[in-house]
Amino acid sequence: MKELMQKLRDASLQAVSQAPSMEMLEEMRVKYLGKKGELTAVLRQMGKLSAEERPAMGQLANQLRGDIEAAIELRRAELSAALMEAKLEAEAVDVTMPAKELRQGHKHPMYNVLDQIKDIFIGMGFEIQDGPEVERAEYNFDKLNIDEGHPSRDWTDTFYFTEDSQILLRTQTSGMQIHAMETRELPIRIVAPGRVYRKDEVDATHSPMFHQIEGLVVDKGVTMADLKATLNLVVEQLYGKGTVTRFRPHHFPFTEPSCELDIQCHKCGGKGCPTCKGQGWIEVLGAGMVHPKVLSGCGIDPDVYSGWAFGMGLERLAMGEYKITDLRLIFENDERFLQQF
Numbered sequence: 001m002k003e004l005m006q007k008l009r010d011a012s013l014q015a016v017s018q019a020p021s022m023e024m025l026e027e028m029r030v031k032y033l034g035k036k037g038e039l040t041a042v043l044r045q046m047g048k049l050s051a052e053e054r055p056a057m058g059q060l061a062n063q064l065r066g067d068i069e070a071a072i073e074l075r076r077a078e079l080s081a082a083l084m085e086a087k088l089e090a091e092a093v094d095v096t097m098p099a100k101e102l103r104q105g106h107k108h109p110m111y112n113v114l115d116q117i118k119d120i121f122i123g124m125g126f127e128i129q130d131g132p133e134v135e136r137a138e139y140n141f142d143k144l145n146i147d148e149g150h151p152s153r154d155w156t157d158t159f160y161f162t163e164d165s166q167i168l169l170r171t172q173t174s175g176m177q178i179h180a181m182e183t184r185e186l187p188i189r190i191v192a193p194g195r196v197y198r199k200d201e202v203d204a205t206h207s208p209m210f211h212q213i214e215g216l217v218v219d220k221g222v223t224m225a226d227l228k229a230t231l232n233l234v235v236e237q238l239y240g241k242g243t244v245t246r247f248r249p250h251h252f253p254f255t256e257p258s259c260e261l262d263i264q265c266h267k268c269g270g271k272g273c274p275t276c277k278g279q280g281w282i283e284v285l286g287a288g289m290v291h292p293k294v295l296s297g298c299g300i301d302p303d304v305y306s307g308w309a310f311g312m313g314l315e316r317l318a319m320g321e322y323k324i325t326d327l328r329l330i331f332e333n334d335e336r337f338l339q340q341f
């Protein structure tokens, strides 16, 4: 029996120490130490021994069980270390590998110009006002003294939502003047940038959607001199000191008197060149003194208060600033174009 036990010791310890995997190790544990295992088989034969021999054999058997268990634990630790090693190797990160190039975007060139304009007006005490792109005809036209029958109200010019032509995509930001006068305390100094929509075919200078910036000042004693001085200051900050301007009479239903502001072409100094289309002047915006009818329609007494307003096209300004010759480039978002700015 002693020899049997010795044989079992040699065979089991060797097999365990060389078990190639966790699964095989478990199989061996069952094979040697399990209920139907080899050690149990040897122990079954204890009955054949004399009473004197039994304790010594029992002790030997216990020792063997302990040794096999220890050998299994040792092998388990070795195998698990090897597994971890293999895993680390497989998941290794090569920190010397060159990183993927990160492509960072930037603000759209048109919004750079908008930010510049907002900064100029905020610096002069104006506030920025946001408002709806879906508008009522009342605000887009009527309250701006643009009566029924005015050509700009035609179905072929305007995107209406309703059959009765009452709800539409705003055709101008001028309706923001009304919103400002109806909701704000006097005096008012606001600029309201935003999208506007007209039924225009797309070409190099037209788009059915574009951006305007509306401005409005209402206070006591406001005159055309304030309008001219303020807009001249804005032009100087946008185009540089010494930029020559001219205020040309014009007509808008919601201002009286009305004008357009031109700047002398900064490219040719007024001689005429492709930038100014041979004119020597570039039209920048429409403006005027707020019509008394518009003021009183908003509950403001035109005998006490007066105001001036302006509206300019943002795309046109951006095109001038960045020498962009085709309006479509601004909206197509072709990276080859945008990356230049």
Ligand code: DAH
Residues within 6 Å of the ligand: 171, 172, 173, 174, 214, 215, 252, 255, 285, 286, 287, 288, 308, 309, 310, 311, 312
């Ligand atoms: N809303 C006008 C347009 O779309 C531009 C304009 C002209 C705005 C004169 C004004 C203004 O505020 O006073 O053509």
